Amino acid sequence: MKKGVLLVNLGSPDSPAVRDVRKYLREFLMDGRVMDAPWPIRFFVVYGCILPFRPRQSAEAYHKIWRPEGSPLVVISKRVQAEIQRRVSAPVELAMRYQNPSIESAIESLRNQGVTELLLIPLFPHYAMSSFESAVERVKDVLAKRAPAISLTVTPPFFDHPDYIAALWASASDYLKAGYDHLLFSFHGLPERHLRKSDPTGRHCLLVENCCATASPAHATCYRAQCFKTVEAFVKQAGVSKYSNAFQSRLGKDPWLKPYTDLELVRLARQGVKSLLVICPAFVSDCLETLEEIGLRGREAFLQAGGGNLTLIPCLNEHPLWIAVLEKMIAGFTAVRESGVRTMRAEAEPRV
Numbered sequence: 001m002k003k004g005v006l007l008v009n010l011g012s013p014d015s016p017a018v019r020d021v022r023k024y025l026r027e028f029l030m031d032g033r034v035m036d037a038p039w040p041i042r043f044f045v046v047y048g049c050i051l052p053f054r055p056r057q058s059a060e061a062y063h064k065i066w067r068p069e070g071s072p073l074v075v076i077s078k079r080v081q082a083e084i085q086r087r088v089s090a091p092v093e094l095a096m097r098y099q100n101p102s103i104e105s106a107i108e109s110l111r112n113q114g115v116t117e118l119l120l121i122p123l124f125p126h127y128a129m130s131s132f133e134s135a136v137e138r139v140k141d142v143l144a145k146r147a148p149a150i151s152l153t154v155t156p157p158f159f160d161h162p163d164y165i166a167a168l169w170a171s172a173s174d175y176l177k178a179g180y181d182h183l184l185f186s187f188h189g190l191p192e193r194h195l196r197k198s199d200p201t202g203r204h205c206l207l208v209e210n211c212c213a214t215a216s217p218a219h220a221t222c223y224r225a226q227c228f229k230t231v232e233a234f235v236k237q238a239g240v241s242k243y244s245n246a247f248q249s250r251l252g253k254d255p256w257l258k259p260y261t262d263l264e265l266v267r268l269a270r271q272g273v274k275s276l277l278v279i280c281p282a283f284v285s286d287c288l289e290t291l292e293e294i295g296l297r298g299r300e301a302f303l304q305a306g307g308g309n310l311t312l313i314p315c316l317n318e319h320p321l322w323i324a325v326l327e328k329m330i331a332g333f334t335a336v337r338e339s340g341v342r343t344m345r346a347e348a349e350p351r352v
Contacts, residue, residue: 004091004115005330006106007081008135009123009285011096012071016062022055027098033134036197058288065291073287074100076317077123080285080326083318087327090334091115097135103142111147118143119333120154121326123284125164126226127157128190129198133221155329159226163328165233167321172238172279172313180277180311182242182268185234186294187227187282189247189256195224224257230281244268248280249289265298266305274308284322286315 013024029035029046037045062071069075074096081094091113095106110118120139124132136154143150158164176183192206199205204218205225211218212225219225231245248261259267268276278298280290290312299310316322 001116002090002114003117003119003334004093004110004113005084005088005119005121005333006103006110006139007077007084007092007094007121007123007326008103008139009073009077009094009096010131010135010287011098011100012073012287013059013062014100015070016059016066018055018059021059021062022051024099025055025058026051031098031130031134033137034130036129036191036194061288061292064296065288071287072291073285076285076315079318080323083323084326084330087323088330090119090330092330097131097138103138104146107139107142107147107150111150115150117151118153119330120152121329122155122157124282125157125159125230125284126187126223126282127159127198127221128188128223129194130190131188132157133198153333155333157226158325160229160233161325162233163321163325165230165237167316167319167325168230168234168279168281169237170321171316171319172277175277175311175313176238176240179275180242181275182244182273183240183277183279184261184264184268185227185231185243185245186248186261186278186280186298187245187257188280188289189250189260190223191252192255192257195222195257198222227282234281248293261294261298262301265302265307265310269302269305269307276302276307276310277313278310279313280315284316286317290315 011024013020026046029050030042032042035042035046065072067075077094081092085092091110093106093109095101095103097103120136122132122135127133140152143152195205198221199218200221201216201218204211204216205222208214212222212228227245235243244264246259246261246264247257250256250260278294280294283290295312302310
């Protein structure tokens with residue numbers, strides 16, 4: 001029995017060229033867990049309303065953050081994989097849910113290396129059907145078709161795990177110590193209907209007053225409740241008192257999680273906040289949504305509304321404590337399989 005590890009992040013175009021951005025957006029938006037309308041409607045919206053226009057706009061944004069080595073998300077993820085591989089004996093592969101390196105190629109590599117037991121680490125701290133669930137289900141599908149003999153263990157969301165919070169705080173500590181007026185937690189947004197669809201009770205999320213603060217089995221798959229838990233754990237450890245949270249990257253006219261980050265940046269500036277810190281805990285690697293949406297467009301909007309300075313706190317990226325968190329997850333997988341010792345919750349596969 002040979003163990004292996006698969007890290008999965010969201011993905012990126014192969015280049016900032018319009019054709020590659022269009023290819024990426026097509027795969028991403030045609031995922032039924034991202035745009036969850038029936039297939040004919042999804043096809044019409046994606047091919048008729050989005051792909052004729054959005055790729056050029058997105059390509060311009062990617063050009064602003066692209067590195068000589070490639071997409072920041074992919075470049076950083078590859079460096080994390082390499083550092084993890086240096087520390088552990090089990091083979092470690094990296095895949096993107098959309099585009100390259102593909103899940104298919106990663107699983108094929110693991111199979112060729114003789115792996116029979118696989119630990120999947122979705123690089124998403126919080127549960128969402130459009131990220132965590134989509135990645136897990138795609139890996140299951142590929143395994144069933146290409147390597148059905150490989151058993152799968154999935155690391156659950158780690159949104160409030162003490163080790164993750166400690167790494168997040170350590171990565172932000174220098175920025176917090178430098179002084180600021182306000183700290184904004186900006187999470188990736190979701191349509192409100194995604195929360196309702198992910199609610200196994202069917203009667204809690206966005207239906208019960210103060211639903212995220214009211215204990216429920218729904219919280220195991222509730223993105224919003226888990227985001228609030230991250231904020232709660234972080235501010236407790238960091239001793240932060242001047243903070244708020246918001247949700248970014250909304251698309252379309254349906255209601256998304258509120259407050260919206262772009263509007264919150266303007267509101268804070270108009271309320272007199274001059275020195276603003278923004279942290280994006282939904283992302284473990286810097287990407288378009290952090291570097292361009294917050295670091296460039298968000299900063300410009302904040303300054304134009306009267307703010308003085310917006311500082312984007314980098315994601316965990318290659319921070320040593322984040323690498324240690326991943327290493328511990330893998331060690332926990334080995335301990336669970338070999339001796340029954342349970343660490344870092346690596347043994348529990350979430351409901352998907």
